[in-house]
Amino acid sequence: MTEPGFFSQEWAVAVGEALAAGPTEGVRTDKLPMYWDFFDKVRAGYASSWALGCRDLPAGIAATPAYLHVEWGGGTVTGCRIAGMDEQQKATYVFGMDYADWRALHDGYDAQRTVMYRKILVEEGNVLEFFKGIYFFTECLGIIGRVPADFAALAVH
Numbered sequence: 001m002t003e004p005g006f007f008s009q010e011w012a013v014a015v016g017e018a019l020a021a022g023p024t025e026g027v028r029t030d031k032l033p034m035y036w037d038f039f040d041k042v043r044a045g046y047a048s049s050w051a052l053g054c055r056d057l058p059a060g061i062a063a064t065p066a067y068l069h070v071e072w073g074g075g076t077v078t079g080c081r082i083a084g085m086d087e088q089q090k091a092t093y094v095f096g097m098d099y100a101d102w103r104a105l106h107d108g109y110d111a112q113r114t115v116m117y118r119k120i121l122v123e124e125g126n127v128l129e130f131f132k133g134i135y136f137f138t139e140c141l142g143i144i145g146r147v148p149a150d151f152a153a154l155a156v157h
Helices: 010-023 033-045 100-105 112-114 127-131 134-146
Strands: 049-054 065-074 077-084 095-098 120-124
Touching: 010 065, 010 077, 010 134, 077 112, 095 100, 100 112, 100 134, 112 134, 127 134
Parallel strands: 049 095
Antiparallel strands: 049 065, 065 077, 095 120
């Protein structure tokens, strides 16, 4: 089975399914139960949307910049798709990340370090409200990074 192309609609569907399923048991064993209690509490009441951008997608992938638009409600993902600039403006939070950093995340770079070292930035939205649920976000970013994506046909010029 071939992997969906990075930032393709098929990849977005797979991301939505992975986010809806949540962290695997293997991932959950790496942290204390109280950490996951907090994660589950935030998730249960989360009703925001994210536009996770890739600033420098190689030509021919999607409109540049493109966004992975994730909508949350009722404790789960209610929508996940690739969107252009017009959808970015409708998101609660807009994030920007370079292609190389997306690739590194998919190659196993730590999601918490991705946030901590400012490889992904909050570009729009209430930063204080966002950071109240930062552990929820970083775990979700880790889930996104573990969704297989085909980068083979992509090359940054």
